[in-house]
Amino acid sequence: MISIRIKNLSPYKTETTQAKVRLSSNELPLRLPEEAKQKIAQEVAKIPINKYPDPEAEELKDVLSEHFGVKRENLVLGNGSDELIYYLSIAIGEFDSGVFYPIPSFPMYQISARMLGRKRIEVPLNQDMDIDLEASLRAIKDSSPILAFLSYPNNPTGACFSREKIERIREEGLFTVIDEAYFHFSKKSFLKDALSREDTVVLRTLSKIGMAGLRVGILIAKEDVAYEINKMRLPFNITYPSQVIAKLMLTEFYPLIEECVSTVIKERDRLFQVLSQMEGVKPYPSDANFILFRSSVPADRLHVELLRRGVLVRNVSYMAGLEGCLRVSVGLPEENDAFLEALEDSL
Numbered sequence: 001m002i003s004i005r006i007k008n009l010s011p012y013k014t015e016t017t018q019a020k021v022r023l024s025s026n027e028l029p030l031r032l033p034e035e036a037k038q039k040i041a042q043e044v045a046k047i048p049i050n051k052y053p054d055p056e057a058e059e060l061k062d063v064l065s066e067h068f069g070v071k072r073e074n075l076v077l078g079n080g081s082d083e084l085i086y087y088l089s090i091a092i093g094e095f096d097s098g099v100f101y102p103i104p105s106f107p108m109y110q111i112s113a114r115m116l117g118r119k120r121i122e123v124p125l126n127q128d129m130d131i132d133l134e135a136s137l138r139a140i141k142d143s144s145p146i147l148a149f150l151s152y153p154n155n156p157t158g159a160c161f162s163r164e165k166i167e168r169i170r171e172e173g174l175f176t177v178i179d180e181a182y183f184h185f186s187k188k189s190f191l192k193d194a195l196s197r198e199d200t201v202v203l204r205t206l207s208k209i210g211m212a213g214l215r216v217g218i219l220i221a222k223e224d225v226a227y228e229i230n231k232m233r234l235p236f237n238i239t240y241p242s243q244v245i246a247k248l249m250l251t252e253f254y255p256l257i258e259e260c261v262s263t264v265i266k267e268r269d270r271l272f273q274v275l276s277q278m279e280g281v282k283p284y285p286s287d288a289n290f291i292l293f294r295s296s297v298p299a300d301r302l303h304v305e306l307l308r309r310g311v312l313v314r315n316v317s318y319m320a321g322l323e324g325c326l327r328v329s330v331g332l333p334e335e336n337d338a339f340l341e342a343l344e345d346s347l
């Protein structure tokens, strides 16, 4: 007997359409040089794949703890931060208490809550794509949620919510998850809070810095909080190849990642400027590696027109308050030029 909670979900789908320029999943356009690829291949060849990997991924955790300037005990690793969002949705409060998040935001918060049958307290963002504080406080008073998910910067709108509003919401007694998947592009963080408070954790991921294929998400929390969440981890959730490659990328090839991130930040600002000057297009400011824009052409049509010209972006017009909106990931200069050209032709 499959639960109605599960029957009501839709299968997870991403666009598989073939397109020359793919700017739909907020990946980093990292191109590894041949010698780096060879080094990775050599290390992967040494993996005894008949053996289970280290269940605690200790060596990777050591590299990550140095990277973040925290202790190994502050970390919990997930098969992507998706898995950690799911764990937190199970771990915090009882299932008859609610989960708060602004909308539109990252769909996993909603999916996890629905899977568990938890009440969802969804509050639309204001006109500036920031938290609507009054409406949020009202909804919190009415429904007493215990857990809040805040994407910081917010996907798909792009900007960080105001810090004061987040702090004010947390004062209502909510355990607050600050999802910093796009931290490398915003440089804004609640890491200090996560290390000093029982009611705040931070999520990071390797997905947005060139390693989406490895599926490594990182939860950073006070030691006692991390200890409890770590107990829930499925055994061996970080695969052997992921542990080995992530370690190598962060130790030997990090300068390549940093260079690519700074190219993307420059390109984001260029893309924003060009989009701002285009007639029929309104881009929203972004602290992330993507830009949300509204267009005068219906979004479904524009999405198809761009695809016809070989450019795939994400159609987010089905989300609350985002009628007419598409989201484009920032790519390499030539990819962004291809997008801009296709957009000009499609409007």
Ligand code: PMP
Pocket (backbone or CB within 6 Å): 025, 026, 079, 080, 081, 082, 083, 106, 151, 152, 154, 155, 179, 181, 204, 205, 206, 207, 212, 215, 216, 217
């Ligand atoms: N949080 C946010 C805000 C995201 O946009 C994404 C990926 N799109 C994730 C989490 C999931 O990242 P991961 O690949 O680590 O599961």
